[in-house]
Amino acid sequence: MVAVRVGFLVFYLMGTYLLNRYLRGHLPTSSGLPASPGSEPWMALLWVWGPTLWVFPGLLWIGLLDLSPVFVLALSFLLPLCCLSLFVLFSGVFTSYGQSANRPPLILVTGSILLFTALIFLAALIQPEISYARFGLFCLSSITPTTVSVWLLILWAPAVVPMSDDVDAPLRIALSLVLGFFSTVPGTTWFVEDGKVHKRIKGNVGGGIGPGLLVTEPENVVVLKMGSRITRVAGPGAILTQRGEVPFRVVDLRDQTRSSTVSAITRDGIEVRVPTSSAFRIQRGSRQISLGAPWPYRAQRDVLQALFAEEVDPSGRSPLDAHTAHPWEDLPIKLSAHKLEQAVSFYSLDQLYAGITDAKSMRVPRDPQYELLKTHRLVETSLGLSKDRQLGDRLCRQTIGKTVRRSVQQALVPRGFEISGGGVGGSIEPVSRGITEQRVEAWQSRFIAKAMDWQESIERKRVTALGKIRQDADGKMISGLIAETSERLKDVDGAGKRELIAYHVLDRLIGMARSSEVQRMLPESAVPTLEKVFRKIERDADGGVNP
């Protein structure tokens, strides 16, 4: 018998090793459908504890208990099974979360196992040669490893299951999720990643073991539905779903911005492209984002209203997706584009580029700024808005943007949206290049005219400057001549003064004319003529005063 026991031990060791190696690469396959009603607990039991080969530690006692090997085999199998059945029954895993129908069969099977085990146990006890001490130790050695594994499962399961800290009965939930997974008919587990729902553990939504689990990202919530009924808005966080609940849509709570370009026609019939944008989010109310708390939103109603404001518009879509609703995030920009198109039609192109820069001008009738303000008011009234005092923006497009934003707010705030910004997102451009070209040509003409003016003004300044220089030169020359002559006269007395002046003037003239720079600009006869006159005066002067 020793050889048999050693053989069992070797078989046990090898079996444990090989089974673990095999199971390393194999996961239980979730069929989504139960193999047969009420079999889930036993499937889980088989998957979780089957690989422990719990029967073998008891089999090693064959031949040591003075009992028939059949008894030893039966008790080695049944005693741990009793422990596991009791654990399965009292853990509540398979009888809660809408699985109360499982309770009677589970009680029945567990009771049967217990009864059968008790019978065999009693039968063993009444064997005449049995040693109670050995039998007791045999029983302990059979159930202890199984009990330890149950204890470890209870100890460790909550650590690996992602659950919120504030969840009720975390142990039961953890065991439900883990054992449910091994029952091959688990509840479904979903994770939201990048705003999309990913199914991680495929289960049976309506009849799976344990609750479903849904883990969202911090910035989104999930709308859940059950059959054709919307049940609630769940998240953000790790949420346990009820039986039959499935994610319907993920709703992003972050700030959203959408932009588009609108083609509109101005009052003077010019088609323009107007970039528009809209910034919005699900109504947050006065709540603030903070650490350790879910991303705030005002109420479930806001989320649902925003989501169910989605519109079905088959235009521009293929027949396949013609009935797919456009996302709720597209609604503000669509509305904004429409309102903008309406608003632009009230303005002329010149007004679109203008603005109110002078508070006085906007009160003067027929002033362009007065007219612009009048148009702003008209747009306001036409879009059904109340009167706003602040319409005097320096750019017309800013006022249009504000007006459009107010209009979008008026329409969408009751639908759970919070409109935080938007309007005209860029420059307004005429669609036709010709319009811009005309403006450019006009500007170019002005630019060239200004350039010519500048050129002329420079020429005028140059001529003026030259004239001034010449005048200065004349003045200096004459002043110099007079001053020099006066100086000479001081030394002369009597009647010779006139001759002296004449003599001196001519002398200076001859001096000038002889200068090479002056001479080449004078007729050749200039110097001889002056000298001749000078000689005549000199001759005359010889008869008078010699200067």
Place this chain on the structure above:
Amino acid sequence: MNLRRTLVFLAIGVLLVAYAATLPIVLWGDGRQSPGPSQRTDYLVLVAGFGTALLAAFYHVPRVLRQYTQALHDLSTDDAEALTSRLLSGLTPYAARGVTLSVQGGQVDLDGPPVVHKVGGPARLNVDHNNVVVTSRLGMLGRILGPGVHNLRAFEKVWDVVDMRPQRRTVTVKFMTRDGIPASCQASIVCRIASSRHEEFEGAMPPFGYSERAVLKVTTSKSVRKHEGSDRVSDWVTGMSMGVLDGAVRDVLEQYRLDEFLNPRYWLEEDDVPAPKLLPEFEVEIERIVRDKGAERGVIVERIELGMVRPAEEAISRQWLEFWQAKLQKNIDTYTLEAATDLEQLAEDARVEAQVRFVNRMLEEVQGLISDEVEVPPQLIIASFLEVLYAVVSDQAPERQRLFISQAEDLIRVATTTPQDPRSPPTAELPAGPQSR
């Protein structure tokens, strides 16, 4: 091995020892008989079997949980095994040891353990000195972790990383001038996350200080721009550059006409046009707007750099513009050159021209005096001189005219007050001075 696992292991060991100690008593009574070889073999087989069963239980439960984790997080077997092991070890330094996720340069190290990135801790998180991390745990924002080494709790993962270094972005802003001409301008912004404390490195070295409120604000105010694509969410720097800066530049520049951006030197010369704003003035105005909006977002704007405003190439070609600007510039240069460097030459030329004119005029006056052999009286020369003088000064300003005439008259007065010589011919009539203009 952590404490909890050690205790479990110890408990199992105690059970095994107790079993091993009890077994001989039960098998062989009071021990007065020494066991034979077969009995010793039985003993060893039973102890080994029991020990194997306990160890199998000890290793079997983590295997079960690993399988669940593997399916739950869609991991490989090895990753799931490592993660389960860390999860079972609890929040202890042991759990985090060996698995470190680094954050540097404003992003998570892509070569780091993917499990930590996907599922989260327990793990160690090494945040470099320029970075701040916002964590999330099971659908809620967790903690804000500054530079240093941190232990991530179970399922706590990196949600966002903020680069604390100053960030520069350059955008080309397209806009329409007030006169409807498309133009563009390059603008740069340098900004960073607001700090909670004064950031002068007075002897101390970085890390950068940061305000938790500002970090939370910038990470949670990201905007989703579209449904799909890698750029569907704009980060805070993009929000500042593409949203705030772009809008501010356009809002400010669209208030002006193109004339007011091109060649302001030229327009400054105009007396009747108010002086246009220059680029630094626009820059200051835009910076003020952007700073205010940045402060609302928890961002400090260090500076704005505004480039030259240019009309759109398709509207006004650069060639055209350069031609006309060059033309203008040439005039300006000519004018400036003449004014500055040729002044002396001009004055010299004018002096020569004045002399030539003066000599010519005098020649015209005295031409008749040399036609015959009559004597030329000095009075005639003086009269001619005065004629020429009056003619020359007639171009001068009235004040100067008066000055010259008065000087000339003084000179003549001196000459005529001289006692008359009885032999001299009668004094010639002096011409009357010109009327002052």
